[in-house]
Amino acid sequence: MWTGDVAGGDALGSPRKQYFWEAFPAGSGEAHRTTYLFTYMDADEERPSLIDMLEDYWDLLPEYQREAHSAFRDGLSVEEAVAEGRFKINRCLYGCFPTFKDSPLRPPAKGILAIGDASGIQSPLSFGGFGALTRHINRLTSGIIEALEAGALSEKDLGSLNPYLPNLSATWMFQRSMMTPIGSRRPSDFVNRLLRTNFGIMDDLGREILRPFNQDVVRPIGLLQVLAQAMVRDPLNTPGLLYHLGPLTVLDWMGHFGAMFAYLALYKGLAGPLRSYADSLWASEKAEDKKTAFKIRRLVEAWEYGSGEDYTGF
Numbered sequence: 480m481w482t483g484d485v486a487g488g489d490a491l492g493s494p495r496k497q498y499f500w501e502a503f504p505a506g507s508g509e510a511h512r513t514t515y516l517f518t519y520m521d522a523d524e525e526r527p528s529l530i531d532m533l534e535d536y537w538d539l540l541p542e543y544q545r546e547a548h549s550a551f552r553d554g555l556s557v558e559e560a561v562a563e564g565r566f567k568i569n570r571c572l573y574g575c576f577p578t579f580k581d582s583p584l585r586p587p588a589k590g591i592l593a594i595g596d597a598s599g600i601q602s603p604l605s606f607g608g609f610g611a612l613t614r615h616i617n618r619l620t621s622g623i624i625e626a627l628e629a630g631a632l633s634e635k636d637l638g639s640l641n642p643y644l645p646n647l648s649a650t651w652m653f654q655r656s657m658m659t660p661i662g663s664r665r666p667s668d669f670v671n672r673l674l675r676t677n678f679g680i681m682d683d684l685g686r687e688i689l690r691p692f693n694q695d696v697v698r699p700i701g702l703l704q705v706l707a708q709a710m711v712r713d714p715l716n717t718p719g720l721l722y723h724l725g726p727l728t729v730l731d732w733m734g735h736f737g738a739m740f741a742y743l744a745l746y747k748g749l750a751g752p753l754r755s756y757a758d759s760l761w762a763s764e765k766a767e768d769k770k771t772a773f774k775i776r777r778l779v780e781a782w783e784y785g786s787g788e789d790y791t792g793f
Contacts, residue, residue: 501514
């Protein structure tokens, strides 16, 4: 059985891009394999096109999968391996995922609610739209039912179903840290060094830290532990990261980081009493009481999901 790996970095980042690889066993057969090549970038005109990156995929795949496939161990290119019948391509997909710094996206008008990728609720780091939807599906389903029952259909009311989540906003800086700025002079192994350090720390801290992060749930206590150890384990890389991100980006991220702890404290301290109060209001026959209960429940859910306290996959 072939194994998989996650976020394998290109050996060296170029001035325009930094590639990452992922590979997984495929469900279509034991000898089949799914491979991804991806990168993070802005829309600067100096960036490579999607066609250029697809060509890079074919050129770089033999090196990446050299140990997994005999044709590549023998030094064949993809074209040569296919021509000799030693390598078969079942499906090829490529494209881009737009991400939004200010997300989830707010409803554009009364009675309209964006769900899934359209809401911008997926992580800008992993683009995990399906994973994000499954994580939030119970909250969204119950929220939509309650919105209809309470008549809470205004833009503001529906906006509370896709609230500000500081742990989602904080991942924007992680994406920026792995994007090579145009004209950057940072070392070519900068990103790989950053990944080695942080994933090594998370692995040492155990699954209660590593597993939520890999499933797009950022939790403030775990993140603080990783950041603290990173400054000790690789003290020279951290100042370089802050320099290349810039002071405004770092200050913006610190606001979201602090909000994660505020959300955690509010959830731990007030969730129980507020949910009990909301339940009593919901039992009322008055329409305004139901609307108030709806708003309270959405507020508590924002604290819960915004601090990662919804995670139960340990």
